[in-house]
Amino acid sequence: MDINKLKQGDRRALSKTISLIENGEFNSADLRKIFPEIISGDVWAITGSPGVGKSCICEYLIENWLNSNFKVAVLAVDPSSPLSGGALLGDRIRINNSDNSDNLYFRSLATRGQSGAIPSNILDIVNLLSALKYEKILIETVGAGQAEVRVAAVSQYLLLVEAPDSGDMLQAEKAGLMELADIILVNKSDLERANEKQEQLELALKLSDHETPPILMVSAKEKNGFEELFLEMNKVSNNKKPSMIKSKISLSYAWESLLWKHTDIDLIIGKLETNEITLDDAINLLKEGL
């Protein structure tokens, strides 16, 4: 690993370091030895069902940030769509923003299928990007499962995207994400049923006992509604209120990451598997090693 090149902002060095993080060979503790002081960038996550238009929306967010001269990094987590996956998003934003390419870094991350800890290293990757002075870090992730909730926990701000034709997420999962979202977007407002979707979401939010996020209508196709979105995003990042739910999820995510990094984890799982120890024993062994 070439630390000097990394510090100078060399792209290949950055990409290599991210691969090391993905392989568990480099983490935030190693990073702090190289960069003792890391100021966190603004980390936004964008999530929603497949095909709702997340990538199209990302393009406008990126363009807006680059126009304001921010240094922007985009992480596409597990780009799963055969039609519009992360590689395509990467190509599109690189082409559209080639004038600004020094200020833009794109990386797709394949995370599913790793044992247990999905996506266990994203926090380390975000820290690395922050250390390299990326000011806006955007994470696109598909769906509403556990992985997305974790991504939301790593990020400071969450955009949840819906569309009139979006396949419905599991109600319980969606409710969880709606509580975490800072802004809910109904994309494809050019389509007829968009209003209906907005009304459904408003009804669903009425049932919540927590403070609820604003719902904005946008059309990435017609580039409508984005000025309002940018204003709302500024509001969110200026008045970020403490959130108990988010703190809980962040803590449990951080705790679980520790678990999977425990040096004896494989040994302990092996003993559990063969009934050599009970769950209580396993917990005690884990605690000893922390």
Ligand SMILES: Nc1nc2c(ncn2[C@@H]2O[C@H](COP(=O)(O)OP(=O)(O)OP(=O)(O)O)[C@@H](O)[C@H]2O)c(=O)[nH]1
């Ligand atoms: N009518 C309409 N179509 C849109 C709009 N925004 C995106 N689309 C279309 O929706 C499809 C999916 O857009 P993407 O931006 O790739 O959606 P995504 O959520 O990133 O998809 P995955 O990453 O595969 O989950 C594309 O065919 C877009 O052209 C919109 O505002 N209106």
Ligand SMILES: [Mg+2]
């Ligand atoms: Mg996408």
